[in-house]
Amino acid sequence: SADDGAADRPPPPDEVKKDFKEFVRMFRPSGESLENKYRDQLRRNAHIGTYFLEVNVQDLGGFKPALKAGLVTQPGYYLPLFEEAAKEFALDIGAFASPADAQPIQVILYWDDQTTQIRELLADQMSRLVCIPGIVLNTSKTSCKVIHATLQCRSCKGYHRMPVPSNQQVQPPPACVSSSQTGAERCQKNPYQIIPAMCTYVDQQFVKLQELPEKVPTGELPRHLTVHLERYLCDRVQAGKRVIVVGIQSLAAGKAVGPSRKVAGLRRPFLRGVGIFLSHTDVTTGTVQFTSRSQCWQPEDEANYLQLSKEPGLYEKLARSIDPAIYGLEDVKKALVCQLFGGTRKALPDGSKLRGDMNVLLLGDPSTAKSQLLKYIHRVSPIGVYTSGKGSSAAGLTATVLRGQNNEFYLEGGALVLADGGVVCIDEFDKMGADDQVAIHEAMEQQTISIAKAGITTVLNARTSVLAAANPRFGAYDPLRSVEDQLDFQSTILTRFDLIFKILDPRDPVRDVQLAKHVVEIHKASGSRPAPAAPAL
Numbered sequence: 001s002a003d004d005g006a007a008d009r010p011p012p013p014d015e016v017k018k019d020f021k022e023f024v025r026m027f028r029p030s031g032e033s034l035e036n037k038y039r040d041q042l043r044r045n046a047h048i049g050t051y052f053l054e055v056n057v058q059d060l061g062g063f064k065p066a067l068k069a070g071l072v073t074q075p076g077y078y079l080p081l082f083e084e085a086a087k088e089f090a091l092d093i094g095a096f097a098s099p100a101d102a103q104p105i106q107v108i109l110y111w112d113d114q115t116t117q118i119r120e121l122l123a124d125q126m127s128r129l130v131c132i133p134g135i136v137l138n139t140s141k142t143s144c145k146v147i148h149a150t151l152q153c154r155s156c157k158g159y160h161r162m163p164v165p166s167n168q169q170v171q172p173p174p175a176c177v178s179s180s181q182t183g184a185e186r187c188q189k190n191p192y193q194i195i196p197a198m199c200t201y202v203d204q205q206f207v208k209l210q211e212l213p214e215k216v217p218t219g220e221l222p223r224h225l226t227v228h229l230e231r232y233l234c235d236r237v238q239a240g241k242r243v244i245v246v247g248i249q250s251l252a253a254g255k256a257v258g259p260s261r262k263v264a265g266l267r268r269p270f271l272r273g274v275g276i277f278l279s280h281t282d283v284t285t286g287t288v289q290f291t292s293r294s295q296c297w298q299p300e301d302e303a304n305y306l307q308l309s310k311e312p313g314l315y316e317k318l319a320r321s322i323d324p325a326i327y328g329l330e331d332v333k334k335a336l337v338c339q340l341f342g343g344t345r346k347a348l349p350d351g352s353k354l355r356g357d358m359n360v361l362l363l364g365d366p367s368t369a370k371s372q373l374l375k376y377i378h379r380v381s382p383i384g385v386y387t388s389g390k391g392s393s394a395a396g397l398t399a400t401v402l403r404g405q406n407n408e409f410y411l412e413g414g415a416l417v418l419a420d421g422g423v424v425c426i427d428e429f430d431k432m433g434a435d436d437q438v439a440i441h442e443a444m445e446q447q448t449i450s451i452a453k454a455g456i457t458t459v460l461n462a463r464t465s466v467l468a469a470a471n472p473r474f475g476a477y478d479p480l481r482s483v484e485d486q487l488d489f490q491s492t493i494l495t496r497f498d499l500i501f502k503i504l505d506p507r508d509p510v511r512d513v514q515l516a517k518h519v520v521e522i523h524k525a526s527g528s529r530p531a532p533a534a535p536a537l
Contacts, residue, residue, distance in 0.1 A: 383422025
C-alpha cells in the first residue's frame with residue numbers, strides 16, 4: 001500500500017545529515033561528562049592528518065534510535081550521508097584551514113552486541129549492516145582502487161570526470177559528453193580513454209575471514225568469507241588475529257564458466273567492511289577501542305573471583321574439576337590447570353623475553369584417557385585448536401604460502417598461529433614425522449614462526465601452549481626397558497616440553513576394581529546427577 005511505501009522510504013538526505021551532525025556535536029559518554037566524545041575525536045584526527053571518525057553503533061542508537069535503525073537496514077544510503085555530514089561538521093568547527101583543504105572523512109563503525117556467524121548469513125540480510133566474528137586467515141597486499149575516473153575524448157580532447165561505484169569497473173559513456181553539451185560536431189562512438197594520472201584512488205585490501213573453531217558444528221568444515229577493506233581500515237589486522245568485522249553484505253558478479261561463458265544469475269557474496277577491530281581489545285578511553293562483551297570482566301565477575309580466591313584448597317578444587325569423569329591422574333590435572341592459567345611473560349633488561357606458557361607432554365599406555373584430556377582442554381580453553389599428529393604437516397601447523405587469483409603470493413597461518421593466546425592440543429604426537437616436529441621448535445620455545453618463502457619474509461606470533469599426547473615406541477610401556485629406549489623422540493623436541501608425564505596402566509586388581517566402580521557410577525548418573533568426583537565451586 002501507499003502507507004507501507006511511505007513508511008519504508010528513508011528520510012531526506014538533509015534531515016539525515018542534520019541528525020548526524022547533532023549526534024557528533026552533542027553526544028557525551030555519560031550525562032554528567034563534559035567531554036564531547038566524537039567532536040573532540042574528529043578535531044584531533046583532522047589535526048594529525050588521519051581523516052576518519054570511529055563511531056559506536058550503540059551510542060548512535062542511544063542518541064536517536066531511528067538513526068541506528070536506518071543505518072542497520074539501509075547502510076548504503078545512510079553511510080555516505082554520514083561521511084558528508086562529518087566533512088561539513090569538520091569545516092564548521094575549524095578542523096580544516098579552508099574549504100579547499102577539506103578532505104573526505106571516513107566513518108568507521110564499531111558494533112558487537114548482535115553478532116552473526118558466517119554460516120548464518122542469509123539472503124534476507126543482503127545489503128544490511130551485519131557484525132561477524134572470525135579469525136583472519138590471510139590478508140592481501142594493499143592495492144589502489146579508483147573512486148573517480150578521469151576520461152579524455154580522443155576526438156575533441158575534452159575531459160569528463162565520473163564516479164566509479166563500489167566493486168565495479170570503469171564504464172566510459174558510449175558517446176562524448178562535451179560535444180553533446182556544446183552542440184559541436186559529434187565525436188566518434190566510444191571516444192573515451194582513461195587518464196590514470198588524473199584519477200582519484202583509495203587504498204584497498206582483501207581479508208579472508210574464517211568462522212571461529214568453537215562455532216563450527218560437529219562434522220562440518222569451517223566456512224570462509226572475503227572482506228573488502230578500504231582507506232584507513234587497511235593493514236589493521238594480521239593473519240591469526242581474532243576480529244569482529246562490521247560490514248555490508250554484498251554480491252559480486254561471478255566468474256564465467258563453461259564453453260558459453262555465461263554468468264547470468266551467478267553472484268559471489270562478500271562483505272564490504274566498514275569497521276574491523278580485535279575481539280580481545282580492552283575498552284579504553286581516548287581513541288575508540290571496543291571488545292566483544294564475552295571477553296569483558298564485569299564488576300560482579302571480579303567480586304566473585306576475589307571471593308573464590310580466598311577459599312581454602314582452591315588449587316585442588318580446580319584440579320578435580322578438570323574432566324571429573326576421568327579417574328585419578330591428580331598430578332596431571334594440576335599441571336593442566338597451571339597450563340590453562342598460564343604464567344607471566346618476562347622482559348629482561350637486555351631486551352630478551354622469557355615465555356610464560358607451559359608445554360606439557362603426556363606419554364603412556366593406550367586407554368589411559370590421554371585423548372580425552374586433550375579434548376576436554378580444547379573444549380574449555382577460550383582459544384583452542386585440536387589436531388592429530390598423523391594428519392598434521394609442518395605447513396599446517398606453522399604457516400604456508402599460497403598463490404592467489406591474481407598470481408600473487410599470500411601467507412596463510414596454521415594451527416599455532418590461529419591459536420595465538422590459547423592452547424594447541426596435538427594427539428598422536430609420536431606419529432608425527434621428524435621434519436614436522438622440527439618445524440614447531442621455534443614456536444614452542446621462541447613463540448614465533450619465521451617465514452622466508454616466495455619473496456615473503458616475516459615473523460608471525462605463536463604465543464601458545466602445546467599439550468601433546470603420545471605412546472611409547474613399542475605401543476605400550478615396557479617396565480623391563482629403560483625410559484630412554486621407549487622415547488621415540490629427538491632430544492631437541494623433548495627439551496621444549498616443561499612437564500613430561502608418564503601415564504601407565506599397571507596390572508593391579510584392586511585399582512581395576514576401583515576404576516570399574518567409578519565407570520559404573522558415571523553411567524548410573526547419566527545426566528541425572530553430577531559425577532561423584534566433581535567438586536562444588
